[in-house]
Amino acid sequence: MASTIPQPMAPSTANWHWKNKTVTSWAKQWFDRELTSVRVSGDGSEEVTVSRVVEVDGDVELGQRKSKLITIYDCKVVLNWSGTASDGTAVEGKLTIPEVSHENTLDGTSDYVYEWSLTTSRSPAVDALFQLAKSRLPAALEAKFSTFPAAIIDTHGKDLTVSADPSRQGTPVPSGAPSGSASGSTAAKKADAAPAVKKTEKANNTTTVTVDAHFMAAADDLFSLLTDERRIPQWTRAPAKGAAEPGKEYSLFGGGVTGTFVSVEPPKQFVQTWKLSSPTWPSDHTATLTTTLDQGSDSTKVTWQLDGVPLGIEEEITRNLNGY
CATH class of the missing domain: 3.15.10.20 (Activator of Hsp90 ATPase Aha1, N-terminal domain)
Known part of the structure; x- marks a missing residue:
């Protein structure tokens, strides 16, 4: 064979x-x-x-x-x-x-x-x-x-960038995600090593991707870590801009993700328009990301639901959300 x-x-x-x-x-x-x-x-x-x-x-x-x-x-x-x-x-x-x-x-x-x-x-x-x-x-x-x-x-x-030039050598295999802090590290420790992933297809050539995970941290601390432009660089290791207020624009990963806050309900939920700077993401397309935090007795469940993902890149976006 x-x-x-x-x-x-x-x-x-x-x-x-x-x-x-x-x-x-x-x-x-x-x-x-x-x-x-x-x-x-x-x-x-x-x-x-x-x-x-x-x-x-x-x-x-x-x-x-x-x-x-x-x-x-x-x-x-x-x-x-x-x-x-x-x-x-x-x-x-x-x-x-x-x-x-x-x-x-x-x-x-x-x-x-x-x-x-x-x-x-x-x-x-x-x-x-x-x-x-x-x-x-x-x-x-x-x-x-x-x-x-x-x-x-x-x-x-x-040594880290893969070139389109075939004469360039390959890069090392990816390592783990960078450590963060919630006051640095606390919120970054996941109690559940394998986040759940759901995908729901919709009309007009888009779909919904959902990822959730549990964190050993309080919901209000996680909410701050995910929305405060002063704290976001602790886990993205890149500049972030934007106040968490409805109608305010934001930028993450040095401009890799941009959009506008639609609604903000601390410490339970915030909704953002979501646009990705990537060769695989249509330049004129915007999705909607809903982040929900559910405080439990010893951990907080965080669910990211991204509506409007173009068909064909669902696996890529799922990996990105898991990394996010």
């Missing part, structure tokens, strides 16, 4: 699913190389440099979802800085930056914090150089930090 050779997924389909790559070791080398090139000067002969990267503690990953590459990182960075005061004194100190993350680098949802210390004996000239370091090094460092996400993508993006 002849065997059937599995055919590879089309790039538009393969690039839809979540994949990620841990690049923490590379990131430590990047910080060491790039930050030690930072140098600022005063109005006279004073100069301050980053002399050494002492510690980079945290995780750095690159994810690929819905054909978009997403940087995921949160690091504590500890530096030694040094300089020469106006009287020629060699000055040294330490700088700790507790959080270098996507949230403060690109999203702007939190500010950088700088914890300074001076190891050289104090004098007026030394103090002046210390003030120079505190006033000018942060801007120079933040300029470097702003290039970090692009460096991750430029270096590692090719």
Whole structure:
């Protein structure tokens, strides 16, 4: 009997699913190389440099979802800085930056914090150089930090993206979805590992796809996690926009999903128009997503019902809803 050779997924389909790559070791080398090139000067002969990267503690990953590459990182960075005061004194100190993350680098949802210390004996000239370091090094460092996400993508993006070019090599098999938090992680822990999926065909070449799952979290906390633009990036790892109010537009996954809130009934239900940015989704077509939360004694059942799914892509949309 002849065997059937599995055919590879089309790039538009393969690039839809979540994949990620841990690049923490590379990131430590990047910080060491790039930050030690930072140098600022005063109005006279004073100069301050980053002399050494002492510690980079945290995780750095690159994810690929819905054909978009997403940087995921949160690091504590500890530096030694040094300089020469106006009287020629060699000055040294330490700088700790507790959080270098996507949230403060690109999203702007939190500010950088700088914890300074001076190891050289104090004098007026030394103090002046210390003030120079505190006033000018942060801007120079933040300029470097702003290039970090692009460096991750430029270096590692090719390992996650399937190209339509047949000369390109295949990508790794998809890994699990990214961890989230409900205050981060609590709401992301599913009590039921296999969400139920239902499909109901309708007229005019569309159908309804329904997915439900149980979460070990309160309904009001889940409702906030799913609708608050400040909390959504905790689980999508991508920018989100839009207030959960009827008539307000929203955007998820950096514009991968867009629409308008139709109705909002916290903490039980919200309804949204739903439009997908995908080669398989008709550009002028909008569906309706109804999210219902049913609080139980020890968990909350969440049901997503998407009405108006074009026939032929139901399996793809079901997988997307499960990932969502």
